[in-house]
Amino acid sequence: MGALRAELVRKDKALLFKQTLVDKLTHENAVLKRLKFAAQSEAYTSEQKSLLDETFDMDLAAVAREIENAQPKKPDGEKRQPKRAPLPAHLPRHDVHHEPASTTCKCGCTMKRIGEDVSEKLDYTPGIFTVERHVRGKWVCAECETLVQAPMDPHIIDKGIPTTRLLAQVLVAKYLDHLPLYRQEAIFERAGMAIARSTLAQWVGECGVQLQPLVDALTAELLKAPVLHADETPVPMLKPGKGKTHRAYMWSWCTTQFHDIRAVVFNFAETRGGQNARDFLQLGTSASWKGSLVVDDFSGYKQCFDMGVTEAGCMAHARRKFHELWVNHQSKVGEQALKFFQALYDVERDAAGLGIEDRRALRLERAKPVADALKQWLDEHRQKVPGGSATAKALDYSRRRWEALTRYLGDGRLPIDNNWVENQIRPIALGRANWLFAGSLRAGKRAAAIMSLLHSARINGHDPYAYLRDVLERLPLQPASRIDELLPHRWHAPHQD
Incomplete structure (x- = not known):
């Protein structure tokens, strides 16, 4: 009881x-x-x-x-068939036939084909619309009247008219090629099919929900890495009802070029607060991430380092301070500092193809003496310049973060800088000029999720369109326990017949 x-x-x-x-x-x-x-x-x-x-x-x-x-x-009998206008008759059509594997009835008789059901989906290859007709033959046994009909595989948008090729085209165009839907609407109309942007928007919204479990799996995979890059970039976000935007942020997290898995995950947030970083890394929970985080000097990451995360600095940011001195003021101090940094990066070019231990050994042999000399030079020149000057600020930046900046010397898993992740967020800056803004928090998170899959596919050497098309095709049938097979770093292009 x-x-x-x-x-x-x-x-x-x-x-x-x-x-x-x-x-x-x-x-x-x-x-x-x-x-x-x-x-x-x-x-x-x-x-x-x-x-x-x-x-x-x-x-x-x-x-x-x-x-x-x-x-x-709901029981199958309660499903309502959506009513929609038929697809234009002038579009070319090709048939996809679905027939039973066997037309022999369970009673032993040979079945007869008595008809068929036809459903149509709108397909698209760049510049050309066609209609994909799914023809499901009906077979019946003349003796026992058993009716057999081959089922159709489930679709990413249940009862929807777009094929996965068309959906992949819309998503890639919007989130990789930075084409808003109103521009795609015009492109499709020129190709002979007027699709309302509200319809395109519904497709994008539904695909975003369906792809989210795959993005969650990608995030879980990313958080297994011992070293991560992190960076953030502003994206204007509309405040509906106020007629203006405020500054939101797209956070970028990715594995290093030395890690076996290439993955990048974008996370959209309304603020730049450090809590966003702590939430992503699940700090303070039983699943708290413990590893080395390669970041710039942004204060939002500081509390992470008090919660078990190891800080690794970005040598490119330190170098940039002196480069600005030299470019803007022809500073001799800046010029001398750049020579030290050049020597450190020369070592990195030679170490790039080595294993973890060999990379560490080479750095200790060739880069550490240069770094020690640079530290001594920084301390000596800091005593010669007045506080508050641009030169003093450049010197102090490196001196204050010296331990984090040189941590890579003793750990072959760590990169020298954060340039890898900065290269991943450059497409966001390009898209910002075309999106103009994120329309809502939900829209920003949807963009982050889809871009995570597309850019992870790209850095793994895949065609993002081919990857997304295949994922949309397979996802409705993929068991949740095997969803990691569709992650970009594990995906293999299907064999073409």
């Missing part, structure tokens, strides 16, 4: 949690609809309003999918 009561309590708690989640998402859905149709949106420019509308439509579709996922599944 006690076990039954405990089971009832557990189920009540589970139902309460699901209902609370549904209520939260329903409220968010109502807020989004109110914001979308509110008169305040007129305060934006026409281009801003276009991008804002896209964001709302994506968020609404994402919330609707999350509500659907959170609610109990």
Whole structure:
């Protein structure tokens, strides 16, 4: 009796949690609809309003999918078939046939084909729309009237019209090629198919929800690495109803070039507060990450180093201070410092292809004497320049962070600088000029998630479009226990027939 009561309590708690989640998402859905149709949106420019509308439509579709996922599944008989206009008759069509593996009935008779069901999906290759017709033959046994029909594989957007090729094209164009949906709408119209940007936005929103488990798996894989790069870059984010933006941040986390796994994960946050870094690294929890973090001197990371994370400095940032002195003021101090840094980077070029221990040995043999000489030179010249000057600030930056800056000398796993992650966030700066802003926190997080997959595919040498297309094709059938097989560093392109 006690076990039954405990089971009832557990189920009540589970139902309460699901209902609370549904209520939260329903409220968010109502807020989004109110914001979308509110008169305040007129305060934006026409281009801003276009991008804002896209964001709302994506968020609404994402919330609707999350509500659907959170609610109990309905019996098949209760499913409602969506009504939509037929695809244009002028588009070329090619058939994909689905027939039973065997047309011999269980009673031993040979079945007869009595008809077929046809569903159509919109396909796209750059500049050309076609229609993919899925033809499912109906086979019946004349003796026992058994009806057999081959099923269709589930789709990333249930009952949706786009093929995975079209979805991959939209996502790659938006998040890798920086084309907002209103521009894609015009491109598609020129190709002969007018797809409303609200429809494109719904597709993006639904795909974002479906891809999130894969991004979560990528994040878990990233946090197994003993050394990580971290950096952050500002992205304007709209405050709906206020007609203006505020500064949000895209945080970038990636493995080093010396690690076996190449992965980058972007994390969007409304602020630059250090709590974002601590939350990502799960500091203060049982899963707290313990490793070396390669960062600049941003204060937001400082508390991480009091919670078990080891700080590794960025020599490129230290060098940059002296480079600015030399470029802007033809400073002799800057020129002399750059020679020391050049010698350190010469060693790194020779060490790049070595193993961890050989890299460490080479650094200790050739780079450590240079670093020791640089430290002595910094201390001597600091006594000769007045405090507060640009030269003093450049000297103090390196002297203050010396232990972190030179930690790489004794650890062959550590890179000399943070340039690897800075190269990963350059596409964000390019996209910023085209997105203009992130339309909401949810939109920023969706962009971060999809960009994590696309850029991880890119740095692993894959074609991001081919990768995403295959993932969207396989994801609905992929067991949750094997989702890591679809991660960019484990993915293999399918064999072409």
